[in-house]
Amino acid sequence: MEDVYRSTLPNGLTVLIQESHSAPVATFWVWYRVGSRNEPPGRTGVSHWVEHMLFKGTPTHPAGALTRLVERLGGRWNAFTWKDYTAYFEILPAEHLEVAIRLEADRMINTRFEPEVVASERTVIISEREGQENFPVYHLREEVDALAFKTHPYRQPVIGWKSDLWAISRDDLEQHYRTYYHPSNAVAIAIGDLETSHIAAAIDDAFGGIPAGGSIPGVRSVEPEQEGERRVVLRRPGGGAAYLQMAFHVPAAGHPDLPALMVLDGVLSGFQGVLPFDGGGGGRSSRLYRGLVDRGLAAEVGSGVTPSIDPTLLRIGATVRSGVEVAAVEAALNAEVARLHDAPVTSDELARVKRQAQAQFVYLRDGVFRRAMALGAFAVVDRPQTLYALAEGIERTTAEDVMRVARTCLTDRRRTVGWYLPEGSRQQEGTPS
Amino acid sequence: MSAITAATVTQTMLDNGLTLLVKPAPGVGAVAIHGYVKAAAVFDAGRPGHARFVGSTLIHGTRRRTAWQIADALDAIGASLIVAPGLEVTSVTARALADDLPALLDIQGEVLQEPAFPPDEVEKVRGQLITSVRVNALDTRYVAERLFRQLAYPDGHPHQQPPDGDETVLARLGADDLRTFHARYFRPEATLFAVVGDLDASRVIDLVVERFGNWPSAGAWSWPAFAAPAAGEAPRRVEQVVPGKSQADLVLGAPGIGRSDPDYYATMMANLLLGQLGMYGRIGENVRERQGMAYYAFSDLRAGLLAGPWWVRAGVNPTNLDRAVAAIVEEIRRLQREGPIPDELADARRFLIGSLAVRQETTQGMAQLLADIELFGLGLDYLERYPSIIEGISHDQIVAAVRRFPLEAYALAIATPERAG
Numbered sequence: 082m083e084d085v086y087r088s089t090l091p092n093g094l095t096v097l098i099q100e101s102h103s104a105p106v107a108t109f110w111v112w113y114r115v116g117s118r119n120e121p122p123g124r125t126g127v128s129h130w131v132e133h134m135l136f137k138g139t140p141t142h143p144a145g146a147l148t149r150l151v152e153r154l155g156g157r158w159n160a161f162t163w164k165d166y167t168a169y170f171e172i173l174p175a176e177h178l179e180v181a182i183r184l185e186a187d188r189m190i191n192t193r194f195e196p197e198v199v200a201s202e203r204t205v206i207i208s209e210r211e212g213q214e215n216f217p218v219y220h221l222r223e224e225v226d227a228l229a230f231k232t233h234p235y236r237q238p239v240i241g242w243k244s245d246l247w248a249i250s251r252d253d254l255e256q257h258y259r260t261y262y263h264p265s266n267a268v269a270i271a272i273g274d275l276e277t278s279h280i281a282a283a284i285d286d287a288f289g290g291i292p293a294g295g296s297i298p299g300v301r302s303v304e305p306e307q308e309g310e311r312r313v314v315l316r317r318p319g320g321g322a323a324y325l326q327m328a329f330h331v332p333a334a335g336h337p338d339l340p341a342l343m344v345l346d347g348v349l350s351g352f353q354g355v356l357p358f359d360g361g362g363g364g365r366s367s368r369l370y371r372g373l374v375d376r377g378l379a380a381e382v383g384s385g386v387t388p389s390i391d392p393t394l395l396r397i398g399a400t401v402r403s404g405v406e407v408a409a410v411e412a413a414l415n416a417e418v419a420r421l422h423d424a425p426v427t428s429d430e431l432a433r434v435k436r437q438a439q440a441q442f443v444y445l446r447d448g449v450f451r452r453a454m455a456l457g458a459f460a461v462v463d464r465p466q467t468l469y470a471l472a473e474g475i476e477r478t479t480a481e482d483v484m485r486v487a488r489t490c491l492t493d494r495r496r497t498v499g500w501y502l503p504e505g506s507r508q509q510e511g512t513p514s
Numbered sequence: 515m516s517a518i519t520a521a522t523v524t525q526t527m528l529d530n531g532l533t534l535l536v537k538p539a540p541g542v543g544a545v546a547i548h549g550y551v552k553a554a555a556v557f558d559a560g561r562p563g564h565a566r567f568v569g570s571t572l573i574h575g576t577r578r579r580t581a582w583q584i585a586d587a588l589d590a591i592g593a594s595l596i597v598a599p600g601l602e603v604t605s606v607t608a609r610a611l612a613d614d615l616p617a618l619l620d621i622q623g624e625v626l627q628e629p630a631f632p633p634d635e636v637e638k639v640r641g642q643l644i645t646s647v648r649v650n651a652l653d654t655r656y657v658a659e660r661l662f663r664q665l666a667y668p669d670g671h672p673h674q675q676p677p678d679g680d681e682t683v684l685a686r687l688g689a690d691d692l693r694t695f696h697a698r699y700f701r702p703e704a705t706l707f708a709v710v711g712d713l714d715a716s717r718v719i720d721l722v723v724e725r726f727g728n729w730p731s732a733g734a735w736s737w738p739a740f741a742a743p744a745a746g747e748a749p750r751r752v753e754q755v756v757p758g759k760s761q762a763d764l765v766l767g768a769p770g771i772g773r774s775d776p777d778y779y780a781t782m783m784a785n786l787l788l789g790q791l792g793m794y795g796r797i798g799e800n801v802r803e804r805q806g807m808a809y810y811a812f813s814d815l816r817a818g819l820l821a822g823p824w825w826v827r828a829g830v831n832p833t834n835l836d837r838a839v840a841a842i843v844e845e846i847r848r849l850q851r852e853g854p855i856p857d858e859l860a861d862a863r864r865f866l867i868g869s870l871a872v873r874q875e876t877t878q879g880m881a882q883l884l885a886d887i888e889l890f891g892l893g894l895d896y897l898e899r900y901p902s903i904i905e906g907i908s909h910d911q912i913v914a915a916v917r918r919f920p921l922e923a924y925a926l927a928i929a930t931p932e933r934a935g
Contacts, residue, residue, distance in 0.1 A: 103515040103541060106875050136793070144803075148792040153861050155868015174871045201806035204831075209809035211760035212829045215654050319758025321648035351589060365585035375582075377638055380645035403645045433590050440592025440611050443543045448876035503652075505757060 083469050085456070086277045092293040093265025096284050097456060097465055099272045101449050107273025108172040108449045109181040111189065112457040114268075115261035116164045117239045118300055118390065126241015127249055127257045129162040130206055134254060135169065136160070137198050139191035144198070147184060154180060163357060164235055165390045166461045172450050175274035179283045185269070186287035189262055199251040207247070210240050217320035218398070221501040224313045229328045229394055229497040233304040263294025268460045272449040304330070304392060311497040320503035322380065323401040325410050328497045331395045331490045334388035334462040340474030341482040342386060342490070346395060347434035348426050348483065349417070350384040354441045355471060356451060357387055357458045366433070372417045373399055378410045390462045394497075395490065407500050421487035425480035438475045515539040517874055518884060520894040524715040530731040531703030534722050535884050535894075536715040539877050545615050545711025548881035549606040550889050551626065553699035555677035556602050556738065556820070560670075563679015567643060567687055568695045569599025574635035576624040581635050584621055593618050597625065601677045602819045603889070609878065612712035616721055623725035626705070629696060631689040640684060647681045654756050654763040654929035655829070661752050661927035662765035666823065667743050673769070673822055702726065703735040708884035710877040737819065743769035746923030753928040762832045762930035766842055767825030768920050773817045773890045779907050780915035781824070782815055786862050787854050788845065788916065789813025789826055796845045797826060805841060807834045819889070824919060832933045839926065846921055853913035867901045 086098040116128050138144035151158045156173025158181070169188075171181035213219045223238050230236035241249075269288065271280045307330055332338050343352070351364015364370060373379040379399040386395040401410050445452055459468040516522045524536045555565045573595065574581040588595055593610035595618065606626070610618040650656040660676055667674035705726075709718050746768075771781055789797040794812040801811040808828045816822030826846075830838045854862070874880050887896050 103539070104871070104875050105517075106871050145792065145799075149861055152791060152865040153868070155865060155870070155872060157869070157872065172872055172875065174868060201803070204806040205802055205809055208761065208807065208829060208831060211831060212809055214760040215763075215829075217758070317758055319652055319756065321650065321652040322645050352592075364589050366582065366589040370585075371582075374642070375638065377641055380642045400645065400649070402641045403648055404641075433586075436590060437592040440544075443611055444609065447542050447544055447546075447878070450875060 090264060090285060090289055092291055094288050095268040097270045098277045098280055100275060100277055101272055102274050105175050105274050106172060106449060107175040107178040107271060107275050108170060108453045109178055110168055110170045110270040110453050110457050111185045112268040112461050113167045113261055114266050114461050116162055116166050117237050118164045118234050120234060120237060123245055124249055124253055125237045125245045127253055128167055129240055130249060131254055131258050132160050132162045132167050133202050133206060134194060135188045135192050138193055139187050141187050150180060162239055164239060168457055178271060178275060182283050182287045190291055192258060194251050194255045196251050199254060210243060217501050218324050221315055221324055221326055221499050224315055225326045225328050225497055225499040228311045228313050230304055232302045233391060234302060235393060261297060264288055264291050265293045266297050268457060270453045270457050272453045307495045310493050314500045316502045316504050318505040320501060322403065323407050323503060324501040325399045325401060325407055326499040327397040327414060328394040329491050330392055330495045331386055333390060333392050334467060338486050339388060340471055341478045341486045344434050344475055344478045345483050345486050346384050346386050347437060348430055352434050352437035352441060356455050368417050372413050373410060378402060378405050378413050388462050418491045421491060425484045431480055435475060442472050518880060518897050523894050525894060526719050528723060528727055530729050532726050533706040533888055534719060535708045535888055536718045537710045537880060537884060538715055539710050539712055542712045542877055543612055544877060545610055545612045545709060545713060546877035546881040547608040547707055547709050548885040549707035550603040550885055551700055552603050552704040554600050554602055554604050556672040557699050561683050562675055563684045564687060564695055566599045566677050566679050567684060568692045569597050569604045570643060571631055571636055571639045571692055572597050572625045572629045574639060575630045575632040577628040577630050578624055587621055591617055595622055599677060601672055615713060619721050619725045626700060627729050631692045633689055636689045643684050644681055647678055650678055652756055654759055657754055657756055657929035658763045658765045658927045661754060662925055665750050665752055665925040665927055666769055668741050671740050671743060672820060701732045701735060702729045703731055706885060706888050708881045710881040745920055749924050749926060751926040753930060755932050756929050759931040761829045762835050762928055763829045764928045765825050765827050766924055766926045767823050768924050769821050770815050770824030771817055772819065772821045777915050778817055779903055780911035783862050783907055784912045784916040785813050785815040787858055788849055791862055791865060796849060797842055800841045800845050801828060801838055807838050832930050835928060846919060849916050853909055859909060863904050866904045870897055
């Protein structure tokens with residue numbers, strides 16, 4: 082694995098360190114293997130809420146003092162929660178990296194859950210959710226996820242259902258924290274202008290004394306094979322355009338077809354990167370852009386797949402151009418999917434996607450932040466090595482591999498289709514020109 | 515990758531007036547470009563959306579290549595080239611592997627100097643822009659911003675509306691209108707590029723001169739004059755109901771200052787304390803942390819070539835609107851009345867000075883910083899002088915700066931779902 086130091090502390094904490102001396106900065110991350118995937122019905126959103134609580138202080142670092150500490154050093158910090166993980170990070174001048182290490186160790190075990198703070202944060206998070214609800218495409222995504230998965234918790238929104246956000250208690254939060262925030266359920270990553278042995282010792286010093294913690298409850302649900310198309314048509318006011326989303330079940334990050342799947346996604350909309358939340362289209366020579374935007378059917382189109390612990394979705398999303406029927410966009414999408422079944426991608430296309438992937442792996446080495454983000458995500462959803470194996474796997478991917486994955490995954494029976502149609506707007510008027 | 519200093523950056527002005535800054539970044543394998551052309555909505559002249567239409571169409575075909583050939587050439591090397599027309603400037607950002615810089619600059623050169631505005635591509639872009647205008651018309655954050663600008667800025671001022679444009683204007687403009695705008699405003703003397711990457715400075719300069727050296731100069735370039743926003747006399751408030759929404763978004767503020775204003779640093783620091791530092795500064799502490807009313811509530815000083823807005827933006831449940839506005843006004847008043855406390859001021863100084871390293875973490879971040887330094891005429895030694903500039907800003911200067919915020923005459927714009935009662 083590309084010059085990454087790897088060790089596991091006796092309490093189970095995975096430690097990954099990489100030196101990068103191109104700029105006098107360093108980044109420190111702690112990734113916890115917990116997200117909305119680990120949430121039972123009635124407590125959806127609890128992982129994200131716990132993430133917010135980790136900014137509320139510990140006995141050593143009261144609320145506010147944490148932020149001041151990082152900012153006074155010229156650093157920034159934040160966190161995010163996803164289906165498979167919750168990640169916390171700092172990026173700061175390299176000489177201050179140990180401050181971040183001590184801070185993360187402290188809030189791994191000492192976060193406070195004071196009732197009045199929990200109450201105040203409840204409405205902050207509901208406000209966060211309501212902000213997202215203002216976008217019709219967010220509602221559509223929730224509908225498609227909930228329909229695509231019948232049993233697996235990937236059906237739940239990361240932020241949580243609103244009724245759960247009103248119901249989750251202080252004790253629910255603390256219990257979730259005590260269950261999942263342990264060294265043995267975490268990965269610590271330091272990348273930057275640092276000396277590996279020195280930072281390894283600092284991590285050992287800060288985290289080594291934390292008890293390993295109990296066993297982590299497994300996720301029992303296994304999504305059954307989808308045996309027929311699922312479809313939702315959402316009609317509500319508030320949208321200035323119609324949207325189409327299509328989702329197909331695809332394998333988990335640990336599956337040998339991951340490289341071919343990423344290439345397939347690249348053929349559809351351009352290879353946009355390997356970070357969580359990268360992607361979403363953009364390649365204007367890609368099939369979807371040519372088939373939908375160039376033909377005047379969609380204003381925007383994209384596709385993406387986020388490598389995940391369990392089998393997940395490849396998503397395609399389009400903003401329907403004003404005056405165009407959603408059905409016409411869906412027909413064009415279906416035609417693009419059919420092309421992938423009927424004939425192998427051309428050697429030019431394959432070479433272009435591979436070149437894009439090579440470039441993205443070079444861009445990933447520009448700076449420390451994105452590198453740590455990619456490494457952490459793969460460490461949680463599979464293994465850190467998977468990130469680097471992916472580059473080689475993409476190089477080896479053949480046109481036949483892409484066609485096989487398309488024929489296996491992008492099928493009608495494994496498909497969920499969602500339409501959003503605006504109500505009370507002029508969307509259905511004629512084509513502007 | 516060394517830091518940006520007068521010694522590590524090479525600055526060149528081509529004979530035609532185009533400014534180029536180059537900063538080598540050995541070992542990264544890639545190259546990042548951040549550039550500005552001072553050709554944007556500021557020149558819309560009563561046709562809102564004109565500059566956006568032009569900027570959005572540049573990449574859709576040149577005299578030598580079709581839109582497809584441009585897309586193909588970029589995608590074939592894993593490069594990106596984005597032209598983003600804004601209010602005061604059109605931004606040009608690009609990235610490629612270092613070896614592919616010549617190919618990238620070939621395309622960038624054609625796109626900026628010889629766009630063809632092919633009729634079918636013009637129609638395609640028109641449809642995309644009109645769709646986005648219709649989407650924005652029902653986006654509460656966008657609606658609140660548009661209402662605020664109308665309230666706070668006089669007719670004819672570029673900041674009176676967002677750069678996205680007006681649907682009727684976008685529907686009417688023809689390829690000739692786009693061509694005329696481009697010929698008039700996209701000029702080398704209004705253009706600057708910062709290039710940071712794994713190449714020698716002399717090599718980059720040669721490549722840029724080869725591709726941009728023959729771009730004819732159109733003579734001295736000057737910024738148009740605009741009426742300064744008049745100070746209001748009383749708070750003004752406008753509210754628009756947007757159906758189908760959960761949250762209300764608000765914008766409260768006033769026309770701010772330009773980047774060249776002598777009070778810029780004091781005002782920037784006042785803004786940092788008011789609504790940025792920590793969890794959105796004092797406003798975030800009150801509205802979000804203490805009262806739990808908003809996920810976002812921050813202030814922002816848009817000091818550009820012109821006096822952009824100084825505003826506070828927040829998203830709240832409609833039932834909390836009045837309480838949130840009161841809390842925001844209270845925090846502005848408190849800062850105006852009492853000024854920063856010593857610890858707060860020290861924190862702000864340390865943050866601003868300390869964060870210079872993090873801002874130079876990537877080639878893209880560095881290129882943007884360099885381009886901004888040039889756009890605002892700060893000088894290549896700016897980051898070396900920066901700590902002393904920040905250390906030199908006093909408590910009293912910050913108080914004076916925040917008192918320029920006309921609390922008696924702020925503009926408040928709200929886009930909200932229907933409110934019960």
